[in-house]
Amino acid sequence: MNLPKLKIGNLIAKVPIVQGGMGVGVSLSNLAGTVAKNGGIGVISGVEIGFNEPDYFSNKKGSNIRALKKHIKKAKEISQDGIIGVNLMTVLNNFEELVKESIKSKIDIIFSGAGLPLNLPKFTKDSNTKIAPIVSSGKAAKIICKNWDRKYNVIPDAIVVEGPKAGGHLGFKKSDLDLEENILINIVNSVLESIKPFEKKYNKSIPIIAGGGIYSGEDIAKLIQSGASGVQIGTRFVATNECDASNEFKEQIIKSTKNDIKLIKSPVGMIGRAVNNNFLEEVSLESRHPKGCISNCLKPCKPNKAPYCIADALINAQKGNLKDGFAFAGANAYKVNEITSVKSLIDELISDTNKYLKNN
Structure with missing residues (x-):
């Protein structure tokens, strides 16, 4: 078995790696565009994306919309027809405006978590933009699928499953982080089970993208073997030359x-x-x-x-x-000890994953 491509509707990523959306300003057009150029799915973080605009403090709303449009355009240019996504948290005060602007800018896919994005299909129904909620349990996946099915006659194009080893805000109580049911592979299995009735109804498979603490090719291989169609990696992409954050x-x-x-x-x-x-x-x-x-x-x-x-x-x-200030980071951030290029990192992950898959 070799590492499969990641198919989300008519979008096909040669490499089944989604670069996590990291804010504020850690994953903007440079990182997202370069990841997409190298076969993965590059993701721009939409949270306070206008912070570098000259009028950010006097015109926050306008600066965020302007910057989002600018970064989507630039990422697409860098990616050379690669797949570009945007991560928009449902708890953002300007969530709906950013969703509308992303669709207008023909973003390929919107990833949305930090709450249940129950009204997301309302905005994307007449567009080619794919939608992928981010969940931390089978229960959350089922609620979203049930709601979207009932209200909009659609189901997610993909689902990101984020485990408790992720960086940034976590969708767990502190007391639940070490429960066996919350090991990433176990959550993936729970989500796969919860979406079966909806996949059957729509005669369509929902690819699961697993994230949270993924560091090595072995981590990727085990998740692919467990039923995930791809993985989401954030922290390892921070330590790349192309990452938009400061040295x-x-x-x-x-x-x-x-x-x-x-x-x-x-x-x-x-x-x-x-x-x-x-x-x-x-x-x-x-x-x-x-x-x-x-x-x-x-x-x-x-x-x-x-x-x-x-x-x-x-x-x-x-x-x-x-x-x-401070840096959000995943549980395995301490294992990262050098800055490399996006291409070198992706090549290393592909090579290590394929070796593991062939030997197991």
Whole structure:
């Protein structure tokens, strides 16, 4: 068995690797376009994407729409007809506007998590844009399929299954992270089971893309053997020349040790995984005080109660100011010890996966 291609409707990725959407500004057009050029699916993060626009603070809405359009166009140019996606969290205050602009810009696929994107098909029904919800359980996958089937007569074009070893915000309670049922392969199996009735009804298979803590070819091979059609990888793409984050951000990843990878409590009330640093230590000691909300980006955020502004912290980190920010990272980030090219990383992952598949 060789590594299969990833088919999502009429989209065919030569390499079954989806580069995770990482915000703020970690995966923009340069990284997404290069991943797509090398056969994978490149994903732009839509969260506060306009942060580099000159009028971001005075015209946040307009700057985010303008930047999204700009990055989709640039990524498509870099990709040379590769597949480009955008990651739009349902909890974004400007979620619907970004969805509409993505479709207008002819994005290939919208990935959406951080909540259940129950109304997503309303916007994509007359377009060629594919839709892929991000879930962390079979139950969530079933709810989305049932809702989309009943209201819109469609089912997902693909589903991303994110396990508890992912970086960024996690779709789990802290107490549930180590449960056997939440091992990534077990969640994949649960999702595969939950979608069977919908696949049968529509006579269409829903490819499952598994993500969260994936590091090696062996990890990829085991998930493909378990029934996944592809994988989502985020952190390993941070340590590439083409990643849109600053060198200082990348160095936080490659210099991290196992003990540096910590669970944190986000100001929006969710747990997340990040590389510990002085900023996060100060937050845990409650010696950090927010200067105010800079972007009104997430629906659950209560700025008057937040220990810091997460948009401000992530923008600072993206630009290299880690004294006032931090880097989200997956559980295996400490294994990454050098910066490489996207092409070299993808070639290595393909080679290692094929070796494992042939020997097992």
